[in-house]
Amino acid sequence: MKVVVVGGTGLIGSKLVKKLAGDGHEAVAASPRTGVDTLTGEGLADVLEGAQVVVDVSNSPSFERAAVLEFFETSTGNLLAAEAAAGVGHHVALSVVGTDRLPDNGYFAAKIAQERLIEKSGLPYSLVHATQFFEFVRGIADEATVDGEVHIAPVLFRPVAGDDVAAAVGRVATGTPLNGRTEIAGPEQYRMDEFFRQALAGLGDPRQVVADERARYFGSELTERSLVPGDDAVLGRITYHDWAAAQ
Template sequence: MAKIVVIGGTGHIGSRVVSKLLEHGHDAVAASRKTGVDTMTGDGLAQALAGADVVVDTTQAPSYAPDVVLDFFTTSTRNQLAAEKDAGVKHHVALTVVGTNRPQDISYFHGKAAQEKLIRESGVPYTLVHATQSFEFAPAIVFTSTHDDIISVADALIQPIAVEDMATAVGRAAAAEAVNGSIEVAGPETFLLEDFVRRNLAASGDQRPVVSNSESTYFGARIEERTLLPLEGAQTSTTTLIEWLATNTTP
């Protein structure tokens, strides 16, 4: 049985990946700073990856500051790949985001693109799982888009996915052979970003006004209408926004 080590495996997404792999009979182990593994310094990596066949990276940068994002994803990824080569790991799976491979000016996406480049050039067999933004990401969009109690979002489309479904896709990639390329996963529905935000707010009784226009930005960056959408042929999950809101929102 293959040993699968999930880096960031005690976090919001990684813990779900570990649980799903274990439920399906895989030998999955969580590795994170909570378990003594620090990918930024490399501490604990060699011990965590001993005997590992597959490594899954679900780590997240500690902030959205451009320099922090770039430093985190490049340093963390270099350390992981170096340790994987020493351990003889056969498959590196990285959770990334839809849109990194198209023109845009989102600093977080630039950090993820740098991460992906390191993985592609590492020589370690790999699978990149590009996911759309999650339903759970709505509060962050609201926070960064609020000005004087008005929420102003970019005039763009979004095809959000439930984190549970995202974790399922990552787990499936980890249990399969490396594709040495990318797969894209997305939710089943496409919304105007304005509508997505408004529905999330309404579900919790928040009546703040939501507007969109061509001047509004997405995390400080101008985006096109389809920047956040997957390409044709992406895998789509089944959980709808209404279904997710019914079990994840407290009025």
């Protein structure tokens, strides 16, 4: 089948395009780099011609609250309208575990708005909620750094490899629309502060990790299970140890 991957030149998108193509599908990467702009609608009609499935793994270039909301509302609105016109039969979007538990987080609020547009579109759809990627470990630590120390809340944390996310999204994309959501997480669960203490040490990063119950995650206060999935989540196969060793 023809699957258009919006954001197909990014971290997850490029992995997904490669996987789908390896499984015999016609996987098309759609992004500004390939002449497709979901914010303006440029190139959408052409790239969606003959597509059975659209997978949206795109991301906002800015995480500022107003900017990220505008990105997801405009991009998703344009994409859904173009899909309806092209007769696309399945819309898949990648989101984040815990969006509904942290609505005060600007990025999560924008993802909630995106999901509502999809749910109300009338198109068959699937939402894949993923936990934090191994690839974002240093970035999360940088955001949490205060006066040279990494302040992390001692809550549950279950990060996942980007390759496992791409595999899960690929399975959903080529299956029957869920008209609901599924969750993907890593095979191992940690205390968040302990994970970052071990991960940064493995990276040769000398910053001290401080377990801080008041520490915020990109501006949001966390509870014990804010960032982890439910018991029925699909679990990846790649451990952090194996992923880090392969880098």
